């Protein structure tokens with residue numbers, strides 16, 4: 001089962017952070033350890049994209065969201081399998097798969 005990898009600071013305990021980060025965002029230590037994140041979260045904010053281009057064209061309309069993971073970090077992603085007419089912030093989501101660019105794509109939970 002694939003999971004999202006986060007990085008926790010072994011010096012001050014801050015995190016988890018998502019890549020790209022080479023150092024702790026709090027104390028700038030490079031003494032980071034990998035942690036597996038749950039892949040569960042909720043929608044922090046979103047926009048519905050009606051006119052898309054390229055590989056996303058056939059997905060439109062789709063929900064482009066900032067997802068806040070249970071562990072704290074936020075990421076910009078797409079949430080699939082939700083009703084774009086009735087979607088609201090705080091909607092629970094979970095990891096669905098990683099796309100070709102290794103971006104985690106979510107689905108409604």
Ligand SMILES: [Zn+2]
Pocket residue numbers: 009010011012013014024025026027028029
């Ligand atoms: Zn630190």
